[in-house]
Amino acid sequence: MTHDLLTALxxxxxxxxxxxxxxxxxxxxxLEQAVWLRLLEHLDSGGPPLDPExxxxxxxxSEARRSRRTNRRERPYETxxxxxxxxxxxxxxxxxxxxxxxxxxxxxxxGRCPALLEALMSPKDLTYREIAGELGISQGSLGPExxxxxxxxxxxxxxxxxxxRARG
Numbered sequence: 001m002t003h004d005l006l007t008a009l010x011x012x013x014x015x016x017x018x019x020x021x022x023x024x025x026x027x028x029x030x031l032e033q034a035v036w037l038r039l040l041e042h043l044d045s046g047g048p049p050l051d052p053e054x055x056x057x058x059x060x061x062s063e064a065r066r067s068r069r070t071n072r073r074e075r076p077y078e079t080x081x082x083x084x085x086x087x088x089x090x091x092x093x094x095x096x097x098x099x100x101x102x103x104x105x106x107x108x109x110x111g112r113c114p115a116l117l118e119a120l121m122s123p124k125d126l127t128y129r130e131i132a133g134e135l136g137i138s139q140g141s142l143g144p145e146x147x148x149x150x151x152x153x154x155x156x157x158x159x160x161x162x163x164x165r166a167r168g
Contacts, residue, residue, distance in 0.1 A: 119131045
């Protein structure tokens, strides 16, 4: 029964997905795959639709709308500058300011966190073994300690950002 339904709907789905894909900027195969998944979920939850062709057309249009919304909202990642020619003086000044603010926040952390995070941010690119030896702690405890310190830093920076926003 299910196999017959899927076989019967395959040409209709291909045609509908092909027709809708152009307007959405999606690939017809992506729309087809999303509708097949939806149909299988529908079959699992309540059996076949009463009017499979109508259900399929509505599902394709719904997936096309979802795809259009997604495409409108998605933005490409900005890429890192490939060379120093793209690094303007303003960008370098802002980067330096951010680095100073980050290092100042790291210095305000409790316990061994400042030393650990400074070692992790070191331009020497130290290994975990070297950092553990430098700080006198076991290499196995370095990961959990790093996670704890980064959590403290995250909370500290979140509080500072919230305080700056409140002032306007």
